[in-house]
Amino acid sequence: METSTLILGAGAAGLFCAGLGPPGTVVLDHAARPAEKVRISGGGRCNFTNLGTRPESFLSRNPHFAKSALASYTARDFLALVESHRVPWHEKTLGQLFCDRSSKDIVALLLAEAERARAEVRLRATIGEVGHDGTRFTVETDRGTLRARRLVVATGGKSIPRMGATGLAYRIAERFGLPVTDTRPALVPFTFGDRFADLAGLSVPVAAQARGPAFAEAMLFTHRGLSGPAMLQASSYWREGEELAVALAPDTDWAEALREGRKAAPRQSLKAFLASRLPARLADYLAAEMELNGNLAGLSEARITALSRALSDWRLRPTGTEGYRTAEVTLGGVDTKALDSRTMEAKAVPGLYFIGECVDVTGWLGGYNFQWAWSSAAACARALRAD
Known part of the structure; x- marks a missing residue:
């Protein structure tokens, strides 16, 4: 024909x-x-x-x-x-x-x-x-x-x-x-083994960045790793072996919030402080990962600076992505x-x-x-x- x-x-x-x-x-x-x-x-x-x-x-x-x-x-x-x-x-x-x-x-x-x-x-x-x-x-x-x-x-x-x-x-x-x-694969979820399995189903606002622009959208924890719009966007710029930079609650000035918390409620625990601004499960996870013991009163300015940086520039290294199977x-x-x-x-x-x-x-x-x-x-x- x-x-x-x-x-x-x-x-x-x-x-x-x-x-x-x-x-x-x-x-x-x-x-x-x-x-x-x-x-x-x-x-x-x-x-x-x-x-x-x-x-x-x-x-x-x-x-x-x-x-x-x-x-x-x-x-x-x-x-x-x-x-x-x-x-x-x-x-x-x-x-x-x-x-x-x-x-x-x-x-x-x-x-x-x-x-x-x-x-x-x-x-x-x-x-x-x-x-x-x-x-x-x-x-x-x-x-x-x-x-x-x-x-x-x-x-x-x-x-x-x-x-x-x-x-x-x-x-x-x-x-x-x-x-x-x-x-x-692009616009694809990241894998992290079972690292975030206990947080599966939790969605939080973040600003995520690989080697390209930062994307301020939702991040979703899954049994296999991280998904949601922010992660999918960042995946298009990511390369094997590289880190991701994730800003938790990106509209929050963490240093200022910590100082205000220290002044207003010095006896509040660091875990409770995080839980007042992030989902409780994530606050528990971060408190354990970052070894956040004690209360706000014990925070020095140097510790506030370090903790603020950790929350606004959380560095994560994926094991990979889910590949073409789920890539958009x-x-x-x-x-x-x-x-x-x-x-x-x-x-x-x-x-x-x-x-x-x-x-x-x-x-x-x-x-x-x-x-x-x-x-x-x-x-x-x-x-x-x-x-």
Whole structure:
């Protein structure tokens, strides 16, 4: 079979590109259902974009690469499409937009747009060898060979393999001579063995930092380690063997609080002082770990300084992360130096495009990665229509 445009991957980027692209586009995916990661995202409500989207919220070897696509198709543009489909939505903290009802509303939107564009979505299709016969791209499938003048790769990264994630996009890139940067799990919980098992289920506000910016959000203790938005954000910047810096109750001036406590209630124990500002279980844990004996009256200025630093710069060294099994995205991917930032086309291979998660552009937690899917797909679709 021959078609003018073939898209590999019926996820967020692939379906959206089909909806904006030229008529007759064929979308191919091995999954039984389209856009499964959209369906499970945001606790089933899909954090479909973020109003605060800006290039600085993305990690890439080339921090400027995403600027063109993000400027050409913005969060407001996608929100307008959501509203045109009468999908009810609400804003949570930090500009995060969610569906009121279900993430299935976004899946339905994507399928409706693809149908409107007369795109054909083929599921349960085994994708084999991808090549070029001199005039057309060729894709071997269990239903025969497909040929297309233009090939769009939107198969995502390696995160959440139980959803069918593979490294297919990277293999296709390498097949055509495009470089691929190192990949690793991102937006993923940290593991600490059973260190925090007794605190499992406890959530506290923190400011967490690896080698990047500090993220002031919630931290969740688990049986395996640390999760929650603050930890997931920091994980994208963390490297094996490095420490994390965690500020407990980041709005608290711990030195001033200790001095005020010493003055107001000098006989109060240090454990009780911590329990007045932190959850009791965490206060007990910290009191034992930091060997906090005695009461506030016994605190010297030097001890106040040291304790304040320990609480506002708690240093933790993870044993690792939970890996691709639970990672929300894959960091790294098809090297942006091989792609045109305005079209997402491979510079050295005319007609070959890479969009979405498989590209070395990774967003923060909170709808940024979906916006990259929409923006990169829109940039590609414009190029396809103009060709």
